[in-house]
Each structure stands twice: as C-alpha cells, then as structure tokens.
Amino acid sequence: ASRPAEYDYVIVGGGVTGLIVANRLSEDKSKTVIVIEGGASVDNDATMIPWKANDISASADLIWKGIKTLPEPGLNNTAFDVYVAKVLGGGSVINGMIYDRGSAADYDAWEALGNKGWGWKGMLPYFKKGTRFQPPSPEITKKFGVTWDPSVYGDGPLTVSITDTQFDDIKDYWAAWRATGVYVPRDGNAGQAYGPSWYGNTMDKETGRRAHARYAYYDPIASRRNLVIVTNTEAKRVILKDNKKGAIATGVEVTSNGQTYTINAKKEVILAAGAVQTPKLLQLSGVGPKSVLKAAGVKVQVELDSVGSNFHDHPYATVVFNTTTKTFPTVNSLMTDPEYNATQWKQYEEKKTGHYTYARGNALSFISLPDVTSGFRNIANALARQKDTDYLPEIYKNNKKLIRGAAKQRKIISELYKRKDAAAVEYPLPSDGTYGLVGVQKPASRGTIHINAKNPNGIPDIIYNAFVNPVDKTIIGAGLRYMRTVWLSKQLEKFSISEIIPGAQHTSDDDIFNALLASNFLSPTLAHPSGSCPMMPESDGGCVDDKLQVYGTQRLSVVDASIIPIIPSCHLQATAYGIGEKAADIIKSRK
Numbered sequence: 001a002s003r004p005a006e007y008d009y010v011i012v013g014g015g016v017t018g019l020i021v022a023n024r025l026s027e028d029k030s031k032t033v034i035v036i037e038g039g040a041s042v043d044n045d046a047t048m049i050p051w052k053a054n055d056i057s058a059s060a061d062l063i064w065k066g067i068k069t070l071p072e073p074g075l076n077n078t079a080f081d082v083y084v085a086k087v088l089g090g091g092s093v094i095n096g097m098i099y100d101r102g103s104a105a106d107y108d109a110w111e112a113l114g115n116k117g118w119g120w121k122g123m124l125p126y127f128k129k130g131t132r133f134q135p136p137s138p139e140i141t142k143k144f145g146v147t148w149d150p151s152v153y154g155d156g157p158l159t160v161s162i163t164d165t166q167f168d169d170i171k172d173y174w175a176a177w178r179a180t181g182v183y184v185p186r187d188g189n190a191g192q193a194y195g196p197s198w199y200g201n202t203m204d205k206e207t208g209r210r211a212h213a214r215y216a217y218y219d220p221i222a223s224r225r226n227l228v229i230v231t232n233t234e235a236k237r238v239i240l241k242d243n244k245k246g247a248i249a250t251g252v253e254v255t256s257n258g259q260t261y262t263i264n265a266k267k268e269v270i271l272a273a274g275a276v277q278t279p280k281l282l283q284l285s286g287v288g289p290k291s292v293l294k295a296a297g298v299k300v301q302v303e304l305d306s307v308g309s310n311f312h313d314h315p316y317a318t319v320v321f322n323t324t325t326k327t328f329p330t331v332n333s334l335m336t337d338p339e340y341n342a343t344q345w346k347q348y349e350e351k352k353t354g355h356y357t358y359a360r361g362n363a364l365s366f367i368s369l370p371d372v373t374s375g376f377r378n379i380a381n382a383l384a385r386q387k388d389t390d391y392l393p394e395i396y397k398n399n400k401k402l403i404r405g406a407a408k409q410r411k412i413i414s415e416l417y418k419r420k421d422a423a424a425v426e427y428p429l430p431s432d433g434t435y436g437l438v439g440v441q442k443p444a445s446r447g448t449i450h451i452n453a454k455n456p457n458g459i460p461d462i463i464y465n466a467f468v469n470p471v472d473k474t475i476i477g478a479g480l481r482y483m484r485t486v487w488l489s490k491q492l493e494k495f496s497i498s499e500i501i502p503g504a505q506h507t508s509d510d511d512i513f514n515a516l517l518a519s520n521f522l523s524p525t526l527a528h529p530s531g532s533c534p535m536m537p538e539s540d541g542g543c544v545d546d547k548l549q550v551y552g553t554q555r556l557s558v559v560d561a562s563i564i565p566i567i568p569s570c571h572l573q574a575t576a577y578g579i580g581e582k583a584a585d586i587i588k589s590r591k
C-alpha cells in the first residue's frame, strides 16, 4: 500500500523483453518504471542447472496452466499444449538455452514489409549490445573444431557460452554435415544461419548457471530505486480513455492476492506479456476485432482485426532412429551410469563444470530449401501461385488489409524459399542422432488468438492452423528425405543407423506426413509463439508500427514476440533479446 500508484512506464510482463526494457528505461534515474509479472521470482535446480534444460517437467510449475490450442484441423483435430512461461524472466528461465539468431535475410524480410530499421543492419547493434561471448577452452576448441565470430558479440549483460563438455560422437555428425557440401558459416549468429554452426547457450561459465533475463538484466541492478517489480500480480486490462487522436492508455488494472487495483502510467504502457497473452490483454482492453470483442461482451475502443491475427510458430516433426555407439561417455551417460553421474555431480558442485553444464547441445543446422531439395522452385512457385485468400483464418475473409498483408508475406516467403542464404528447415546437430527433428522454419500457415466468448478472462481460443497450408507439409517431406541422406551417410556408418519413425518405407510427401501424423510425431509448436500483434503498416493488417505503437491508440506499445511479422529461421530467444534492446532505445527516443 506504500507503493506509489503512478509510474512513468508501466511494463506488463517480466519476461525476456519486459526485463530488458525495464533495465534500459530505468538507467535514467529521473524516470520511474514498474514491471507487473504474473509469476514469482524462482531459483531452483530446474532453473539454474543447464542440464535441467532438458527436462520441461522439472519446471512444470513455472508455466501458465491449462493453455492449449483448439483442435488443430491440419493435425487430426488434436489439441496441443502451448508452453508459456509464468516466472520472472519469462521463457528464458525454462527454455532450452540455445542462443541463435536468424540469418540477415530473415530480418531484412521484416524491413521489406515496411518496418524501417528492423533489417539485419538495424538489429545487429542490439544483438551485440546485449551479449558477451564466453568461448570454450583452447583444447575443446581445437579438438572439436569449434568456431565463432567474436565481432558479433559485445560486452553486454547476457553471457552466451559454449561449455567445455562436448561428446566425441558429435565429430562424426559434423563430418556428415560437412560432406553434404552445404555452406558452413564461421558463426551462424553473424547473420549466416544457413548451414551447420556452433552456437552458445545462455549460460554463465563463471558460475556454471543458466543465464536468463532476470539473472542478466535485473539481478545486477535490483537496487535501483526508480525500478519496481511486482510479482504474482496479473494484469487484467489496459485502461484506455477516449481521446480525439485515438484511445489513450492511462494505466493497467491488475489483481494480486484477490485484490484489484490500478497502476497509472504517466508516459506509456508497454506490453511485454508474450505472443500468447499480449493479444488477449489488448482484446480485453477493447482493442481487437469487433466480432470477437462483441461476442465476449467487451466494449470496442479501437477496432483492429490484426490483434490476434498472423499467429505462427515453428511446426515440426520428431523423427526416431536406432543408433548404436561404443563411445564413453555419451550425452546419455548421466542417465544410464550412476557412478559417472555421481562424479559429474561432484564436479559440478565443486567446480561448476562437467556434464551438468551441458544443456541441449551447441550445434544446429539451418538449411536452405535449394540445399534441401532440387524441387525448391516448384515449392516456391506453388506458394506464390496461391490465391490471396487461400488457407487463411476466418477473420481474414472480409478484411482487405489482413489479406493484403498476408499476400505480401507470402510473396516474401516464396522468395526466401529460393535463396541459399536463408534457411527453410532446421535440424539439430547432435552427438547422438536417435531423436531427430525436422523443423519448418518459414511456415506459410497462419492462425489466430482470440478471447473466448464465454470466458473472456480465461484461456483464449488459440489456433495455429499448422500444416493447413499444403506447402508446409511438402517441406516436412522434402526435409525428412534430405535428413535421411545425412543420417545414412558413410561418415555415420559406425552407428548402424536405421529409421524407426516414420520408417524408411515412407518416401512420398503424403506418405511421410501421414505416417508422422498417425504416430503423433508432428507438433504445431516448438515453444516459439510469434506474430500475434504484427509489426507492419496498418494498411497491410499491422497491429503496431515500426515504433511499436499500437494503431489507433496513444501511449501504448508492444515490445514482445507478438510483433514479429514473419518468424525468423532460428530458435526465438536471441531474437527476443535483440527486440528488447531495440525496443528500449525506440521508447527512450520518443519525444
């Protein structure tokens, strides 16, 4: 109760982007900043020990409960869990810890959609500003041929490191990838995420701990008096007052311990609640599609169909192989050998090194469509030839702006499909190839997030429409056939690899897709929800402009993964860290 109820900046969501913006805005002692976070501040083994990043069940209490998709029409009408972090630090506290940026072409695509300054050149300074690279030891660097480009990291708060625990078998998988002849960048994070590359983890080698957004951006500055973080507090809606120039955001209504109160914003309300919750909050505040708001009994303040449109992620297939190895230790030894486990745990406790500092690996292959298949032009042309209204969600049907924006995206994606310097498929580069992944990096399908008419404050109606656009299915087929050529190459013969799921007998696109579907080995989400309040011109169905302001409003912005117009070909956190840094500068420079 002693807390003031008015701040210059009210930030909703203390996740990756929210905490970066909070840190940077509160650098100016004359500005007051509050962050409203639904989760708690938590440190436990699951959030601190890198190896635990492999075990999502260990952090099961740190997600928003019960969030699921509606039945997905492209996936046998199955409903899927949607993992959304509920903890101070957001997704970075529970994610897989890999730090990888997209290729230059990915961000240039954002700029091509009309977002000035959001291309690779505009993003790189912010990627650098946020990060500090901790290399592996000289011995490990030499033994495994690890490469990186120090010029694309800076001296920032987030440590990105490659652990000295690597497993010998990865050398064979690297050899198999090299033998394909694809381009091998020195560091995919230098705008060259096409080809196999080493990548760091969000980890601090000095402490052996996961480095997350709270660890990097809040703990070191927690004593600032002009920055307040309230945890276990949920934002319910943004308060918007009518104004001649559009609805003006004056504060946020929150609940905590059963009490509801308002926190006023003198300068700006900044939404950083993530790509699932931000569109919900906007709609509960009266900003969104009229039909959705009316059905839910919410008064329309700003009619904006783009809120909750353009929703997408990286849909993927899990592929299972039989492999054998005589090597010791392997990545699995911690689980299979109690004695080894005990020595590794001791080493971690005493020196903060060893197997427990290994998260989910340090190498990934992002591969262009021309490298994946000689039929890349047919796929690109099939997408380009689709009608502007094909395969789009209902809300697009009568909205010329949404259709126009979707058509522009489709054109850009089909061009990216023809380029060798932009990736269409992801394959982790493992030290054990038992579980493979074929990840669709530039999906053409689009979904929506809309508040539920019967229970607007509850779980929203979430649908990815994954694989509804047939082009995405084709990419799974082509992607798997290409992966087989790598996994069955001479370089990997010693592992006696054979395919179990979907099974080598399935060779056509349809066959592969249907077999994966029948085994439940397809998913619409790699926990990279994006795009649900896209940054694009308003006339193209955008939700925020390139200064991150919500159309039709004043003093209201979005800074999280919702603004991503087209998902980059990479895991998402590095991009979210970059967006957070850039967003802070944009907000600071407002007149």
Ligand SMILES: Cc1cc2nc3c(=O)[nH]c(=O)nc-3n(C[C@H](O)[C@H](O)[C@H](O)COP(=O)(O)OP(=O)(O)OC[C@H]3O[C@@H](n4cnc5c(N)ncnc54)[C@H](O)[C@@H]3O)c2cc1C
Binding pocket: 012, 013, 014, 015, 016, 017, 018, 036, 037, 038, 039, 056, 083, 084, 085, 086, 087, 088, 089, 090, 091, 092, 094, 095, 096, 097, 098, 099, 100, 233, 234, 235, 236, 272, 273, 274, 275, 277, 278, 281, 526, 527, 528, 529, 560, 561, 562, 571, 572, 573, 574, 576
């Ligand atoms: C399980 C999982 C695994 C992942 N694996 C990887 C990976 O290996 N590599 C990678 O690069 N990326 C990964 N990601 C994705 C990455 O973590 C996210 O892209 C990133 O965190 C997005 O940042 P954000 O700021 O948009 O949202 P978040 O970091 O999710 O932050 C949003 C915050 O807002 C809070 N919030 C939401 N609604 C409200 C409300 N109404 N009131 C108050 N607070 C609210 C949430 O509790 C949360 O803390 C993973 C994500 C998850 C969940």
